[in-house]
Amino acid sequence: MIEIRDLHKYFGALHVLKGINLDVKKGEVLSVIGASGSGKSTLLYCINGLEPIQQGHVTVDGTDVHARGTDINGLRQKLGMVFQQWNSFPHLTALENVALAPRIVKGKSRAEASDIARKQLGHVGLGEKLDVYPSALSGGQQQRLAIARALAMEPEYMLFDEATSALDPELVGEVLETMRMLAEEGMTMICVTHEMGFARDVSDRVAFFHQGVMEEIGPPAQIFGDAQSEHTRKFLANVR
Amino acid sequence: MFDYNFHWRPVMRSLPDLIDAAFLTLQVAVLAMILGIVIGLCLALIRLHKTGPLLWLASTWVELARNTPALFQLFFFGFGLGAFGLHLSPYMIVLAGLTFNCAGYLAENFRGGFQAVPDTQVRAARSLGMTAWQTYTRIVIPQVFRIVYHPITNQMVWAVLMSSLGMLVGFRELSGETQFFASRTFRIFEYFTVTAVIYYVIVKIILGASRLLAMRLFRY
Numbered sequence A: 001m002i003e004i005r006d007l008h009k010y011f012g013a014l015h016v017l018k019g020i021n022l023d024v025k026k027g028e029v030l031s032v033i034g035a036s037g038s039g040k041s042t043l044l045y046c047i048n049g050l051e052p053i054q055q056g057h058v059t060v061d062g063t064d065v066h067a068r069g070t071d072i073n074g075l076r077q078k079l080g081m082v083f084q085q086w087n088s089f090p091h092l093t094a095l096e097n098v099a100l101a102p103r104i105v106k107g108k109s110r111a112e113a114s115d116i117a118r119k120q121l122g123h124v125g126l127g128e129k130l131d132v133y134p135s136a137l138s139g140g141q142q143q144r145l146a147i148a149r150a151l152a153m154e155p156e157y158m159l160f161d162e163a164t165s166a167l168d169p170e171l172v173g174e175v176l177e178t179m180r181m182l183a184e185e186g187m188t189m190i191c192v193t194h195e196m197g198f199a200r201d202v203s204d205r206v207a208f209f210h211q212g213v214m215e216e217i218g219p220p221a222q223i224f225g226d227a228q229s230e231h232t233r234k235f236l237a238n239v240r
Numbered sequence B: 001m002f003d004y005n006f007h008w009r010p011v012m013r014s015l016p017d018l019i020d021a022a023f024l025t026l027q028v029a030v031l032a033m034i035l036g037i038v039i040g041l042c043l044a045l046i047r048l049h050k051t052g053p054l055l056w057l058a059s060t061w062v063e064l065a066r067n068t069p070a071l072f073q074l075f076f077f078g079f080g081l082g083a084f085g086l087h088l089s090p091y092m093i094v095l096a097g098l099t100f101n102c103a104g105y106l107a108e109n110f111r112g113g114f115q116a117v118p119d120t121q122v123r124a125a126r127s128l129g130m131t132a133w134q135t136y137t138r139i140v141i142p143q144v145f146r147i148v149y150h151p152i153t154n155q156m157v158w159a160v161l162m163s164s165l166g167m168l169v170g171f172r173e174l175s176g177e178t179q180f181f182a183s184r185t186f187r188i189f190e191y192f193t194v195t196a197v198i199y200y201v202i203v204k205i206i207l208g209a210s211r212l213l214a215m216r217l218f219r220y
Protein backbone atom coordinates (compact mmCIF):
# COMPACT_ATOMS: atom_id res chain seq x y z
CA MET A 1 0.00 0.00 0.00
CA ILE A 2 1.16 3.52 -0.81
CA GLU A 3 0.21 6.11 1.79
CA ILE A 4 0.70 9.79 1.18
CA ARG A 5 0.15 12.15 4.11
CA ASP A 6 0.12 15.94 3.96
CA LEU A 7 2.71 15.97 1.18
CA HIS A 8 4.21 19.35 0.35
CA LYS A 9 6.72 19.87 -2.41
CA TYR A 10 8.50 23.09 -3.34
CA PHE A 11 10.84 23.91 -6.20
CA GLY A 12 12.56 26.88 -4.61
CA ALA A 13 9.73 29.27 -3.84
CA LEU A 14 7.30 27.48 -6.13
CA HIS A 15 4.77 25.48 -4.11
CA VAL A 16 4.05 22.57 -6.42
CA LEU A 17 2.22 20.07 -4.20
CA LYS A 18 0.07 21.58 -1.47
CA GLY A 19 -0.76 18.97 1.11
CA ILE A 20 -1.66 15.80 -0.73
CA ASN A 21 -3.38 12.95 1.14
CA LEU A 22 -3.84 9.76 -0.81
CA ASP A 23 -3.85 6.01 -0.28
CA VAL A 24 -3.38 3.51 -3.06
CA LYS A 25 -4.21 -0.06 -2.13
CA LYS A 26 -2.70 -3.23 -3.52
CA GLY A 27 -4.31 -4.16 -6.81
CA GLU A 28 -5.83 -0.75 -7.38
CA VAL A 29 -5.51 1.20 -10.63
CA LEU A 30 -5.53 4.95 -10.05
CA SER A 31 -5.53 7.43 -12.89
CA VAL A 32 -4.31 10.94 -12.24
CA ILE A 33 -5.59 13.66 -14.54
CA GLY A 34 -5.22 17.42 -14.58
CA ALA A 35 -3.83 20.32 -16.55
CA SER A 36 -0.17 20.54 -17.43
CA GLY A 37 1.81 22.00 -14.53
CA SER A 38 -0.62 20.84 -11.85
CA GLY A 39 2.03 18.65 -10.19
CA LYS A 40 1.16 15.18 -11.49
CA SER A 41 4.67 14.18 -12.55
CA THR A 42 6.12 15.64 -9.38
CA LEU A 43 3.76 13.47 -7.33
CA LEU A 44 5.16 10.33 -8.98
CA TYR A 45 8.73 11.51 -8.44
CA CYS A 46 7.96 12.06 -4.76
CA ILE A 47 6.58 8.53 -4.47
CA ASN A 48 9.75 6.83 -5.69
CA GLY A 49 12.08 9.37 -4.15
CA LEU A 50 13.46 10.88 -7.34
CA GLU A 51 12.47 14.24 -5.85
CA PRO A 52 12.93 15.13 -2.18
CA ILE A 53 9.91 16.50 -0.31
CA GLN A 54 9.68 19.39 2.13
CA GLN A 55 6.84 18.27 4.39
CA GLY A 56 4.70 15.21 5.04
CA HIS A 57 5.28 11.52 4.45
CA VAL A 58 5.17 8.97 1.70
CA THR A 59 5.23 5.35 2.84
CA VAL A 60 5.33 2.27 0.66
CA ASP A 61 4.35 -0.96 2.43
CA GLY A 62 5.16 0.75 5.69
CA THR A 63 8.57 2.08 4.67
CA ASP A 64 8.99 5.85 4.75
CA VAL A 65 10.40 6.76 1.33
CA HIS A 66 11.99 10.01 2.45
CA ALA A 67 13.27 8.98 5.88
CA ARG A 68 16.99 9.09 6.46
CA GLY A 69 18.37 5.59 6.38
CA THR A 70 15.75 4.19 4.02
CA ASP A 71 17.33 1.91 1.43
CA ILE A 72 15.91 3.91 -1.45
CA ASN A 73 17.52 1.78 -4.15
CA GLY A 74 15.99 -1.28 -2.58
CA LEU A 75 12.61 0.40 -2.31
CA ARG A 76 12.67 1.52 -5.94
CA GLN A 77 12.78 -2.11 -7.02
CA LYS A 78 9.20 -2.31 -5.80
CA LEU A 79 8.20 0.78 -7.77
CA GLY A 80 8.53 0.47 -11.51
CA MET A 81 8.31 3.71 -13.43
CA VAL A 82 7.62 4.52 -17.07
CA PHE A 83 8.27 8.04 -18.28
CA GLN A 84 6.79 10.25 -20.93
CA GLN A 85 10.06 10.28 -22.84
CA TRP A 86 10.99 6.77 -23.89
CA ASN A 87 14.30 6.66 -22.11
CA SER A 88 15.50 3.40 -23.52
CA PHE A 89 19.23 3.12 -23.04
CA PRO A 90 20.45 3.72 -26.60
CA HIS A 91 23.75 1.90 -26.24
CA LEU A 92 22.12 -1.40 -25.21
CA THR A 93 20.03 -3.87 -27.19
CA ALA A 94 16.43 -4.45 -26.17
CA LEU A 95 17.49 -7.56 -24.27
CA GLU A 96 20.35 -5.76 -22.53
CA ASN A 97 18.09 -2.83 -21.67
CA VAL A 98 15.83 -5.15 -19.75
CA ALA A 99 18.46 -7.51 -18.35
CA LEU A 100 20.81 -4.86 -16.98
CA ALA A 101 19.02 -3.88 -13.76
CA PRO A 102 18.11 -7.44 -12.68
CA ARG A 103 21.79 -8.27 -13.07
CA ILE A 104 23.50 -5.32 -11.42
CA VAL A 105 20.78 -4.27 -8.96
CA LYS A 106 19.34 -7.63 -7.97
CA GLY A 107 22.52 -9.59 -8.50
CA LYS A 108 21.01 -12.17 -10.86
CA SER A 109 23.36 -14.16 -13.04
CA ARG A 110 23.73 -13.20 -16.68
CA ALA A 111 21.70 -16.22 -17.76
CA GLU A 112 18.92 -15.63 -15.25
CA ALA A 113 18.72 -11.96 -16.18
CA SER A 114 18.51 -12.81 -19.88
CA ASP A 115 15.73 -15.28 -19.18
CA ILE A 116 13.77 -12.66 -17.28
CA ALA A 117 14.34 -10.14 -20.05
CA ARG A 118 13.23 -12.58 -22.74
CA LYS A 119 10.09 -13.36 -20.78
CA GLN A 120 9.20 -9.71 -20.17
CA LEU A 121 9.92 -8.65 -23.74
CA GLY A 122 7.68 -11.47 -24.92
CA HIS A 123 5.05 -10.29 -22.48
CA VAL A 124 4.89 -6.81 -24.05
CA GLY A 125 5.04 -8.21 -27.58
CA LEU A 126 8.71 -7.55 -28.34
CA GLY A 127 9.83 -11.17 -28.39
CA GLU A 128 11.13 -10.74 -31.93
CA LYS A 129 13.22 -7.68 -31.14
CA LEU A 130 15.63 -9.02 -28.53
CA ASP A 131 18.85 -8.04 -30.27
CA VAL A 132 17.64 -4.80 -31.79
CA TYR A 133 18.95 -1.44 -30.61
CA PRO A 134 16.33 1.13 -29.54
CA SER A 135 17.15 3.39 -32.48
CA ALA A 136 15.59 0.74 -34.72
CA LEU A 137 12.37 0.63 -32.69
CA SER A 138 9.31 2.81 -33.09
CA GLY A 139 8.22 5.09 -30.25
CA GLY A 140 5.51 2.68 -29.24
CA GLN A 141 7.94 -0.23 -29.22
CA GLN A 142 10.44 1.78 -27.17
CA GLN A 143 7.73 2.59 -24.67
CA ARG A 144 6.79 -1.07 -24.40
CA LEU A 145 10.49 -1.79 -23.97
CA ALA A 146 10.49 0.66 -21.06
CA ILE A 147 7.53 -1.18 -19.54
CA ALA A 148 9.31 -4.53 -19.90
CA ARG A 149 12.42 -3.01 -18.34
CA ALA A 150 10.46 -1.88 -15.31
CA LEU A 151 8.59 -5.21 -15.04
CA ALA A 152 11.85 -7.15 -15.07
CA MET A 153 12.50 -5.87 -11.55
CA GLU A 154 9.30 -7.61 -10.50
CA PRO A 155 7.83 -4.44 -9.01
CA GLU A 156 4.70 -4.43 -6.89
CA TYR A 157 3.63 -1.00 -8.10
CA MET A 158 3.90 0.66 -11.48
CA LEU A 159 4.01 4.43 -11.94
CA PHE A 160 3.19 5.68 -15.44
CA ASP A 161 3.92 9.32 -16.24
CA GLU A 162 2.00 10.16 -19.41
CA ALA A 163 3.38 7.06 -21.07
CA THR A 164 1.59 7.81 -24.33
CA SER A 165 1.83 11.61 -24.55
CA ALA A 166 4.96 11.73 -26.67
CA LEU A 167 3.78 9.09 -29.13
CA ASP A 168 2.39 9.52 -32.61
CA PRO A 169 -1.37 8.96 -32.42
CA GLU A 170 -1.26 5.68 -34.30
CA LEU A 171 1.18 4.25 -31.71
CA VAL A 172 -0.81 5.18 -28.61
CA GLY A 173 -3.08 2.16 -28.84
CA GLU A 174 -0.42 -0.52 -28.49
CA VAL A 175 0.98 1.06 -25.33
CA LEU A 176 -2.46 1.55 -23.76
CA GLU A 177 -3.20 -2.05 -24.63
CA THR A 178 -0.10 -3.16 -22.73
CA MET A 179 -1.08 -1.04 -19.73
CA ARG A 180 -4.58 -2.46 -19.80
CA MET A 181 -3.13 -5.97 -19.83
CA LEU A 182 -1.08 -5.18 -16.72
CA ALA A 183 -4.13 -3.82 -14.97
CA GLU A 184 -6.05 -6.99 -15.76
CA GLU A 185 -3.19 -9.04 -14.34
CA GLY A 186 -3.73 -7.27 -11.05
CA MET A 187 -0.78 -4.87 -11.05
CA THR A 188 -1.12 -1.89 -8.73
CA MET A 189 -0.81 1.16 -10.95
CA ILE A 190 -0.76 4.93 -10.72
CA CYS A 191 -1.22 6.31 -14.21
CA VAL A 192 -0.81 9.99 -14.94
CA THR A 193 -2.63 10.24 -18.24
CA HIS A 194 -4.41 12.43 -20.74
CA GLU A 195 -6.21 9.41 -22.19
CA MET A 196 -9.66 9.89 -20.71
CA GLY A 197 -10.94 6.70 -22.30
CA PHE A 198 -8.26 4.72 -20.50
CA ALA A 199 -8.93 6.52 -17.21
CA ARG A 200 -12.64 5.78 -17.45
CA ASP A 201 -12.44 2.15 -18.58
CA VAL A 202 -9.43 0.81 -16.74
CA SER A 203 -9.09 2.64 -13.45
CA ASP A 204 -10.78 1.94 -10.15
CA ARG A 205 -10.47 5.56 -9.14
CA VAL A 206 -9.58 8.80 -10.86
CA ALA A 207 -7.86 11.74 -9.14
CA PHE A 208 -8.08 15.24 -10.54
CA PHE A 209 -5.18 17.59 -9.77
CA HIS A 210 -5.49 21.34 -9.98
CA GLN A 211 -2.61 23.71 -9.18
CA GLY A 212 -0.91 21.39 -6.74
CA VAL A 213 -4.09 20.33 -4.97
CA MET A 214 -5.96 17.04 -5.35
CA GLU A 215 -9.32 18.63 -6.09
CA GLU A 216 -11.33 15.50 -6.37
CA ILE A 217 -10.95 11.74 -6.28
CA GLY A 218 -13.49 9.04 -6.89
CA PRO A 219 -14.67 6.24 -9.16
CA PRO A 220 -14.62 7.05 -12.89
CA ALA A 221 -18.40 7.26 -12.94
CA GLN A 222 -18.30 10.10 -10.42
CA ILE A 223 -15.44 12.04 -12.00
CA PHE A 224 -16.69 11.75 -15.56
CA GLY A 225 -20.42 11.75 -14.85
CA ASP A 226 -21.00 13.69 -11.70
CA ALA A 227 -17.95 15.75 -10.80
CA GLN A 228 -18.32 17.66 -7.55
CA SER A 229 -15.71 20.32 -8.31
CA GLU A 230 -16.17 23.18 -10.71
CA HIS A 231 -12.51 22.86 -11.78
CA THR A 232 -12.95 19.19 -12.63
CA ARG A 233 -15.97 19.89 -14.80
CA LYS A 234 -14.18 22.72 -16.59
CA PHE A 235 -11.09 20.60 -17.23
CA LEU A 236 -13.12 17.70 -18.58
CA ALA A 237 -15.19 19.97 -20.77
CA ASN A 238 -11.99 21.25 -22.35
CA VAL A 239 -10.32 17.92 -23.01
CA ARG A 240 -13.40 16.45 -24.61
CA MET B 1 67.28 25.91 -61.92
CA PHE B 2 67.96 23.10 -59.51
CA ASP B 3 71.51 22.74 -58.49
CA TYR B 4 70.57 20.49 -55.59
CA ASN B 5 71.49 16.83 -55.77
CA PHE B 6 69.27 14.54 -53.79
CA HIS B 7 71.10 12.08 -51.61
CA TRP B 8 68.78 9.56 -50.05
CA ARG B 9 71.38 7.04 -48.95
CA PRO B 10 72.25 8.68 -45.60
CA VAL B 11 68.58 8.90 -44.76
CA MET B 12 68.06 5.26 -45.56
CA ARG B 13 71.05 4.35 -43.45
CA SER B 14 69.58 6.08 -40.41
CA LEU B 15 66.08 4.80 -41.07
CA PRO B 16 66.22 2.30 -38.18
CA ASP B 17 67.08 5.15 -35.81
CA LEU B 18 64.21 7.19 -37.20
CA ILE B 19 61.82 4.30 -36.71
CA ASP B 20 63.02 3.95 -33.13
CA ALA B 21 62.42 7.66 -32.64
CA ALA B 22 58.96 7.25 -34.16
CA PHE B 23 58.14 4.71 -31.47
CA LEU B 24 59.32 7.18 -28.87
CA THR B 25 57.00 9.76 -30.41
CA LEU B 26 54.14 7.31 -30.29
CA GLN B 27 54.95 6.35 -26.73
CA VAL B 28 54.94 9.89 -25.41
CA ALA B 29 51.77 10.70 -27.35
CA VAL B 30 49.94 7.64 -26.04
CA LEU B 31 51.01 8.32 -22.46
CA ALA B 32 49.98 11.95 -22.74
CA MET B 33 46.61 10.84 -24.10
CA ILE B 34 46.01 8.36 -21.29
CA LEU B 35 46.87 10.96 -18.67
CA GLY B 36 44.98 13.59 -20.66
CA ILE B 37 41.82 11.48 -20.75
CA VAL B 38 41.89 10.83 -17.01
CA ILE B 39 42.67 14.44 -16.11
CA GLY B 40 40.35 15.82 -18.78
CA LEU B 41 37.51 13.72 -17.36
CA CYS B 42 38.21 15.11 -13.88
CA LEU B 43 38.38 18.68 -15.20
CA ALA B 44 35.08 18.23 -16.99
CA LEU B 45 33.36 16.82 -13.90
CA ILE B 46 34.74 19.66 -11.77
CA ARG B 47 33.49 22.22 -14.26
CA LEU B 48 30.06 20.58 -14.29
CA HIS B 49 29.58 19.95 -10.58
CA LYS B 50 31.95 21.99 -8.42
CA THR B 51 32.32 25.60 -7.40
CA GLY B 52 35.00 27.63 -5.66
CA PRO B 53 38.78 27.27 -6.01
CA LEU B 54 38.56 23.87 -7.67
CA LEU B 55 36.32 25.27 -10.39
CA TRP B 56 38.65 28.23 -10.85
CA LEU B 57 41.65 25.93 -11.19
CA ALA B 58 39.92 23.67 -13.72
CA SER B 59 38.63 26.60 -15.77
CA THR B 60 42.04 28.26 -15.82
CA TRP B 61 43.65 25.02 -16.95
CA VAL B 62 41.18 24.61 -19.81
CA GLU B 63 41.45 28.28 -20.82
CA LEU B 64 45.26 28.27 -20.91
CA ALA B 65 45.49 24.93 -22.68
CA ARG B 66 43.09 25.98 -25.42
CA ASN B 67 44.00 29.61 -25.88
CA THR B 68 47.80 29.77 -25.79
CA PRO B 69 50.28 28.31 -28.29
CA ALA B 70 51.11 24.69 -27.58
CA LEU B 71 54.78 25.55 -27.95
CA PHE B 72 54.55 28.04 -25.06
CA GLN B 73 52.95 25.37 -22.91
CA LEU B 74 55.91 23.13 -23.62
CA PHE B 75 58.34 25.95 -22.89
CA PHE B 76 56.62 26.54 -19.59
CA PHE B 77 57.40 23.02 -18.42
CA GLY B 78 60.96 23.41 -19.78
CA PHE B 79 62.28 26.92 -19.33
CA GLY B 80 59.48 28.17 -17.10
CA LEU B 81 59.94 25.58 -14.40
CA GLY B 82 63.69 25.72 -15.05
CA ALA B 83 63.67 29.35 -13.95
CA PHE B 84 62.39 28.14 -10.59
CA GLY B 85 65.15 25.57 -10.35
CA LEU B 86 62.94 22.65 -11.36
CA HIS B 87 64.64 20.90 -14.25
CA LEU B 88 62.66 18.21 -16.03
CA SER B 89 64.18 15.86 -18.55
CA PRO B 90 63.25 16.60 -22.19
CA TYR B 91 61.04 13.52 -22.11
CA MET B 92 59.18 14.80 -19.05
CA ILE B 93 58.86 18.29 -20.49
CA VAL B 94 57.17 16.95 -23.60
CA LEU B 95 55.01 14.53 -21.66
CA ALA B 96 53.89 17.24 -19.23
CA GLY B 97 53.30 19.79 -21.98
CA LEU B 98 51.31 17.39 -24.14
CA THR B 99 49.30 16.13 -21.18
CA PHE B 100 48.47 19.67 -20.12
CA ASN B 101 47.31 20.53 -23.61
CA CYS B 102 45.37 17.31 -24.27
CA ALA B 103 43.63 17.40 -20.87
CA GLY B 104 42.44 20.94 -21.60
CA TYR B 105 40.99 20.09 -24.99
CA LEU B 106 39.53 16.76 -23.91
CA ALA B 107 37.91 18.39 -20.86
CA GLU B 108 35.76 20.49 -23.15
CA ASN B 109 34.86 17.46 -25.26
CA PHE B 110 33.88 15.51 -22.16
CA ARG B 111 31.86 18.39 -20.81
CA GLY B 112 29.89 18.59 -24.04
CA GLY B 113 29.46 14.82 -23.94
CA PHE B 114 28.02 14.83 -20.44
CA GLN B 115 25.66 17.66 -21.31
CA ALA B 116 24.45 15.73 -24.34
CA VAL B 117 23.21 12.78 -22.26
CA PRO B 118 19.68 13.73 -21.21
CA ASP B 119 18.80 13.92 -17.52
CA THR B 120 15.95 11.55 -18.19
CA GLN B 121 18.45 8.73 -18.77
CA VAL B 122 19.69 9.20 -15.22
CA ARG B 123 16.15 9.27 -13.86
CA ALA B 124 15.24 6.10 -15.71
CA ALA B 125 18.29 4.30 -14.38
CA ARG B 126 17.76 5.50 -10.81
CA SER B 127 14.08 4.50 -10.97
CA LEU B 128 15.25 0.92 -11.59
CA GLY B 129 17.16 0.97 -8.33
CA MET B 130 20.62 1.59 -9.78
CA THR B 131 22.99 3.50 -7.53
CA ALA B 132 24.44 6.82 -8.65
CA TRP B 133 27.71 5.04 -9.40
CA GLN B 134 26.05 2.28 -11.43
CA THR B 135 24.12 4.89 -13.35
CA TYR B 136 27.31 6.72 -14.15
CA THR B 137 29.37 3.73 -15.18
CA ARG B 138 26.66 1.74 -16.98
CA ILE B 139 24.46 4.40 -18.53
CA VAL B 140 26.11 7.82 -18.68
CA ILE B 141 29.79 7.10 -19.37
CA PRO B 142 29.19 4.66 -22.25
CA GLN B 143 27.05 7.27 -23.98
CA VAL B 144 29.57 10.02 -23.31
CA PHE B 145 32.32 7.76 -24.61
CA ARG B 146 30.55 7.36 -27.90
CA ILE B 147 30.10 11.11 -28.24
CA VAL B 148 33.75 11.88 -27.48
CA TYR B 149 35.19 8.95 -29.42
CA HIS B 150 35.98 10.86 -32.60
CA PRO B 151 37.23 13.96 -30.77
CA ILE B 152 39.56 11.64 -28.82
CA THR B 153 40.85 10.17 -32.08
CA ASN B 154 41.52 13.64 -33.42
CA GLN B 155 43.27 14.59 -30.22
CA MET B 156 45.47 11.51 -30.51
CA VAL B 157 46.53 12.56 -33.99
CA TRP B 158 47.15 16.04 -32.72
CA ALA B 159 49.27 14.70 -29.85
CA VAL B 160 51.48 12.77 -32.28
CA LEU B 161 51.98 15.80 -34.50
CA MET B 162 52.41 18.21 -31.60
CA SER B 163 55.09 16.05 -30.02
CA SER B 164 57.34 17.26 -32.86
CA LEU B 165 57.65 20.49 -30.88
CA GLY B 166 59.77 18.34 -28.59
CA MET B 167 62.78 18.99 -30.78
CA LEU B 168 62.73 22.60 -29.57
CA VAL B 169 63.34 21.49 -26.00
CA GLY B 170 66.01 18.99 -26.96
CA PHE B 171 63.88 15.86 -27.04
CA ARG B 172 65.02 13.33 -29.63
CA GLU B 173 61.69 11.94 -30.67
CA LEU B 174 61.04 11.63 -34.37
CA SER B 175 61.51 15.29 -35.23
CA GLY B 176 64.36 15.83 -32.82
CA GLU B 177 66.16 12.79 -34.19
CA THR B 178 65.56 13.95 -37.74
CA GLN B 179 66.91 17.38 -36.92
CA PHE B 180 69.96 15.74 -35.35
CA PHE B 181 70.79 13.66 -38.42
CA ALA B 182 69.85 16.40 -40.84
CA SER B 183 72.21 18.92 -39.30
CA ARG B 184 75.01 16.35 -39.23
CA THR B 185 74.71 15.38 -42.86
CA PHE B 186 73.18 18.58 -44.30
CA ARG B 187 70.59 16.44 -46.11
CA ILE B 188 67.88 18.50 -44.50
CA PHE B 189 65.27 18.21 -47.23
CA GLU B 190 65.68 14.46 -47.63
CA TYR B 191 65.49 13.80 -43.90
CA PHE B 192 62.42 15.87 -43.30
CA THR B 193 60.69 14.42 -46.35
CA VAL B 194 61.17 10.90 -45.07
CA THR B 195 60.10 11.95 -41.59
CA ALA B 196 56.98 13.58 -42.96
CA VAL B 197 56.13 10.30 -44.64
CA ILE B 198 56.61 8.48 -41.33
CA TYR B 199 54.27 10.92 -39.57
CA TYR B 200 51.76 10.50 -42.34
CA VAL B 201 51.85 6.73 -42.02
CA ILE B 202 51.47 6.91 -38.22
CA VAL B 203 48.45 9.18 -38.51
CA LYS B 204 46.85 7.00 -41.15
CA ILE B 205 47.35 3.94 -38.96
CA ILE B 206 45.76 5.70 -35.98
CA LEU B 207 42.77 6.81 -38.04
CA GLY B 208 42.34 3.36 -39.57
CA ALA B 209 42.60 1.58 -36.24
CA SER B 210 40.16 4.03 -34.72
CA ARG B 211 37.65 3.39 -37.47
CA LEU B 212 37.95 -0.38 -37.10
CA LEU B 213 37.54 -0.16 -33.35
CA ALA B 214 34.49 2.10 -33.74
CA MET B 215 32.84 -0.48 -35.96
CA ARG B 216 33.31 -3.08 -33.25
CA LEU B 217 32.35 -0.84 -30.34
CA PHE B 218 29.37 1.07 -31.65
CA ARG B 219 26.76 -1.08 -33.25
CA TYR B 220 23.92 1.21 -32.46
Ligand SMILES: Nc1ncnc2c1ncn2[C@@H]1O[C@H](COP(=O)(O)OP(=O)(O)O)[C@@H](O)[C@H]1O
Residues within 6 Å of the ligand: A011, A014, A016, A034, A035, A036, A037, A038, A039, A040, A041, A042, A043
Ligand atom coordinates in the same frame (compact mmCIF):
# COMPACT_ATOMS: atom_id res chain seq x y z
N1 LIG C 1 12.88 20.33 -11.66
C1 LIG C 1 12.04 21.39 -11.53
N2 LIG C 1 12.49 22.59 -11.14
C2 LIG C 1 11.64 23.63 -11.00
N3 LIG C 1 10.34 23.59 -11.24
C3 LIG C 1 9.83 22.42 -11.64
C4 LIG C 1 10.64 21.27 -11.80
N4 LIG C 1 9.84 20.24 -12.22
C5 LIG C 1 8.60 20.74 -12.28
N5 LIG C 1 8.58 22.04 -11.95
C6 LIG C 1 7.39 22.89 -11.88
O1 LIG C 1 6.49 22.27 -11.00
C7 LIG C 1 5.16 22.42 -11.49
C8 LIG C 1 4.53 21.06 -11.61
O2 LIG C 1 5.20 20.34 -12.63
P1 LIG C 1 4.81 18.87 -13.05
O3 LIG C 1 4.76 18.00 -11.84
O4 LIG C 1 5.75 18.46 -14.12
O5 LIG C 1 3.36 19.06 -13.62
P2 LIG C 1 2.52 18.09 -14.55
O6 LIG C 1 3.21 16.78 -14.63
O7 LIG C 1 1.18 18.03 -13.91
O8 LIG C 1 2.43 18.75 -15.89
C9 LIG C 1 5.26 23.18 -12.79
O9 LIG C 1 4.99 24.54 -12.54
C10 LIG C 1 6.67 22.99 -13.20
O10 LIG C 1 7.12 24.09 -13.95
Ligand SMILES: [Mg+2]
Residues within 6 Å of the ligand: A040, A041, A042, A161, A162
Ligand atom coordinates in the same frame (compact mmCIF):
# COMPACT_ATOMS: atom_id res chain seq x y z
MG1 LIG D 1 4.04 15.83 -16.28
